Each structure stands twice: as structure tokens, then as C-alpha cells.
Amino acid sequence: MTLNRRDFMAGTAGLLTAACGAMIPGSALAIDKIKFGSILDTSGIFDAYGKPMDMAARLAIDEINEAGGLNGASIDVTAYDTQSNMALYTQFGQKLVRQDKVDVVHGGILSASREAIRQTMRKSKTLYFYNVLYEGGVCDRNIFITGVTPSQQVEVLVPHAIKKWGKKIYVLAADYNYGQITANWIKKYAADAGAEVIAVDFFPLDVADFGSTIAKIQTAKPDMIVSVLVGGAHLSFYRQWAAAGMNKKIPMASTTLGVGNEHKVLTADEGDGILVAYNYSPELKSPANTKFLQGWTKKFGDTSLIHEIAVSNYQGVHLWAEAVRRAGSTDRTKVTEALETGLSIKGPGGLVTIDPQTHHAILDVHVMEIKNQKMNVLESALQRPPLDTQSACDLKANPDDNTQYEIKA
């Protein structure tokens, strides 16, 4: 690209205008509207995650607006579809904070997308909520994370499975940071429960042929499999496992199956009996969940789209709204301080509390068994803290921290 003087002048003028705009206090511009920014992949390969998340956020905001808004102001949504393209996160993230000047941003799905916009949010002093199950370790006072982390899941899932099935565990994991970190937590909690991880196999995300792995697993003769496999290609494993008749012989637990409703893609026969642990199942019996399901049915009809991270997103929006009510303002510092009082809400997945030390969530984790493409709750572990992130991150002692720690189990 060549830059001539005219372009340069035009560009500089634009920048100056933008800068002047930023100096006018946000509250003076929008007295009766709160600007809510959402940034999600609602098309492209991650839309199975993003679409229900977007729907859940809109449901939460409708509920808030119907109840009279926040402190008398109604919420206005500015949503961008990042089309499963990481480059668009940077672009739309900038747009949200510079042009739309939103009061809060909720969104990001993959960890890569979160990291693409986290610093933009921090620099522009825009409060940011990342409402997704992820690998843990982000330590930044500007972000609140309301999804489950590996220790929260594994701490509950693995001991339950060991009690049920035995002490020899074979782990299959996706070969990137989430898989690696989760595999480490499985090793730790297995050892704590007196069990042993006899093998860990890592698979790149595009591996779709598991024939030899299935034979290897049979040679090792474990009491159970723990799957940390991720994405469409890895879904083949469950299918090939069932095709070999192994699902009747060696039981399986998973930390990932079902996050994007994968258990509804598998047939009942392929998925039955697999043990998982999440914050949410549509089968949970609680007033908050009944209300949520009713609201969803009224607004969208089909509740079969609801999944773990859609509910995380819904809970994230309500947590933020509650904090705005408490603070009596959308001001970033005041809202952050309100959240740091250990604020909690009753969401569809149970009580969700913000942990002031890490800005992560303390939440209920339910062990569930997949049966007929549904997740039936077997056991609920109430108010699990994010132990992994807590071991590295203390925002009270070190409020200026801005790192993602790689947490060793």
C-alpha cells in the first residue's frame, strides 16, 4: 500500500476526531441506554458453540429490559459475528471499544479469540467477560471468567469415575494447551484418589482415524478411558469406539463431550453411559433452570440447542447486570468493585459466585451420565472454587497482573 499526503491527512483527521470523541465522558452521551457489546462466532465452524451463546445473551438482556432495565436505563446490544475467524476478533474488538464505546464486552469462544481481544479491552478500560469453559490461568483484573476450569471439572469427575469403575485410567487428549493442562489435572486427581494413569495419548485436532488407538487401548486393558478430545474430527473416536463394540466393555468419562451438544450428534447407543461433569444440564431440577427453560422456549422455541457455554454466557450477563445494580452505575471501577465483593447470582446451573482473588467463578459442578442423548445428573458438588487459577493468581495482592499462567498440577 502506498500512502500519499491526502490519505495521510484524512486518516489523521479521522483519528483526531475519534480521540476527541473519547474525551467526552461516556455517561453524558448515553444517559438512558447502557451499551452492551457482544462478540461471538455465530457463523463458521464454531457456530455450534456461538449461536446458542448469542441466543442466551439476548434472552438474559430481554429479561433484564423487561424487568425495567438497570438503574432505570435499558440495555442496547451491539453484537458482532466474528465468523470463526480469529482476525475478525481484533477488528471487531477495536470497533466495540473505539467506535461503539460500549460499557461492557461479553464474548470470545476459543482461548485464542479471548487473547486476541483481552489486551484491547484492558488498554481501553472496557470491562470484559469471557463466559466459556477453558484451560484456566488468566490473571487480569479487567476480565471476569464465568466458565468452568479443568480442576473444577476433573476434581469432581475423576474421583467419581474411579469409585465407580476402578483404578487404571487411559487418557486420550487433544494436542493443545487445554488438552495438555487437563491431562495433568487428571493425573493429579487420579493419584490423589489412589488410582493411576497408565497412558496418555495426544491427538492433533484433525486426526479422525482411531483404529490403531483402539487396539492399543485394548492391549493396555484400562478400567476406564478419560477423553479430553475436542472438535468434529475427534468425534469420530466415539463412533469408532462404539463400532468396535468397546463401549460395552470399557467405560468412559469425558471433560469435553457435550459442551457443544456433541452427545446429540452421536446416537443414543454410541453415547450412552459416558460420564461427564459440567455446571449445567437441561435436566437439572431447580426453579432458576425451570424459569430459564421457559424463557428460552418462549423466545426461541427449541431448547435442544442449549448447552454448557450458552448457560455460562447467560449467567455471565446476569452477574454483570447484578453488579451494575449494586454499583448503581456502569462505571468500570465501580462494577469491578461490586463484583469483587464476592457477588453471586442463582443461575440455571446453580449458585455462581465471583471469586475476588482470581475473577473466576465459584460454581456447582454436576456429574452426569449421558443416556438417550440427555445428561442425567448423578451427583452435584456444590460451590467448587477454581483451584487451578487460585494457585497462581492473586489479584488482591497483585492487582496489576496481566498474564495467563500455565498451571502445573
Added chain:
Amino acid sequence: MDLAAVIFVETAYAIASLILVSMGLAVVFGMMRVINLAHGEFMMMGGYTTIVAVKAGINIYIAILIIAPFVVGIIGLVVERLVIRHLYGRLVDTMLATWGLSLFFVGIVTMIFGNTTTGISTPISGFQIGDYQINGYNFFIIVLVILLLIVMYALLKGTRLGLIARGTMQRSDIAAALGYDPERIYMLTFMAGSALSGLAGAVLAPLVGLVPTSGGAYIAKSFITVVAGGPSIITGLISSAASFGFINQVFTFGISPVVGEVALLVAAVILLRLMPQGITGRFFKGKL
């Protein structure tokens, strides 16, 4: 002993699936010299056709063996008439055009089915070899590939049609001089190649979670197999698939699946360095 049997079956399966995914390309690229970068998408469409047919209540074997190849064959025919026939002999142009086609197909399928994983279950249940449980569908694939190879050989070697096709591929001007219409033969060959790709996609559909971009996973492997195979279509296909499948499985069982994939690619690089014309450029010369 049981383990040896299991490893043997897995290796045979690995070889068979390499042959299966490369067969359509072997016809289109190996015979016609058309670099079909949309090969993976033809397979993906075969998979989707099967899933749609099965969900509509059609018997799974009919869906796999008849409907999918037929539908994809027709798509191949349309593509040949509209795009490919204008580009014969222009290697780079066909590459660009078929790459565009692949993007187009991914887009269309995404619009129709959405960008989510779909799939069906395998029709054959697993069974036991000693202590080991084996996927029964693997045998179906192995047997099917053997049958396909026999049919392909018989067709190309034993029938007049095969003779004309081979002749046209070698010297289309002479074939034309003898009164055959090369354009028509090219059209039919491309259609047959597409149908084979569709069949491959259909056969693999019950084993994988299918997304519109699934085709990308096969394209590299199939090109490597066909290029390393060299000028003879069937012998080349068998010899290169056998070498790569064997190497892949040895490393997969010995170390890990990741190393298995790496070993396959390294083997391909070494093989092409030693035999730039492919395996059948040096051995089995003149075989079909």
C-alpha cells in the same frame, strides 16, 4: 497372537482406506492429468449424500454403494461440462479452477446443512478376536476395496471401453483419428472418477463426524498416494498405499498416532526424492 491379528487387520485397513480415498483422484489426476483440488469436496459430498439418504429411510448399503456415487458422479459430470473441459492441458488453470470449486462446494454445503458435525452409525457391529474387539466395518472397507480394484482392473484391461479410455489418455489425437470422440471419453472418465470419490466419502461417512470442511483432511493424503504411485494407475495405487499404510501403522503402534502421520509424510518425501517418477516409474514398468 491376537494382537498380531489385530495389527494385521488394522494395517490392511489403513492400506485399504488410503486406496479408497485416492482411487477417484487416481482416475482424474493419474489418467487425465487434471489436478482436482476439489477431490476432497467430492468425497465430502458423497458423505453428505449418504447421510441424507439414510436419514430419509433408505437402506444404508444402497445409500453408500449406489446413491452417493451416482449423485456425485452427476455433480462431476456437470462440473466437467461447465468448467473442466475448457481447461484440459492447462495444469495451473485447472488447479485454480478446482480450488475455487472446492471453496464453492464447502460454501454450498455449509448453507444447506449448517456448519455443524453430522453423522450416522456404522451398520456392522464389532466382533471379537481373542481378547480384542475389532470394528466390523473395517472388514467391509477392506473387502470393498479389493472388489473395486478387481472391477477397475477388469474394466480397464478386459473391456473395449477400458482400452479406448486408456488409448485416449495416452494419445487423444490418435484416438480421434480412429473415430472416437475424445471429448466424450474425457467426460465419462471424469464422471467415473468423481463417482469413485463420492463412493469413498460415502463409505467413510459412518466412521467420522462429517463437517463441510472435512474434504480438506483427505486431499493431501490422496495426492501423496497418487503421485508416489507413479504412472501405472492400479499398480501404483496399490504399491504406494501399501508402503505408506504399512509405515504409518508401524509407527502408530510403536510410538503414537502423531508420529505415525509424520512418518507417512517423511516416507513420501524420501520416496519421491529417490523415485521422482513414483514407484511405478521404476518398478512394475508398463503394468496397468
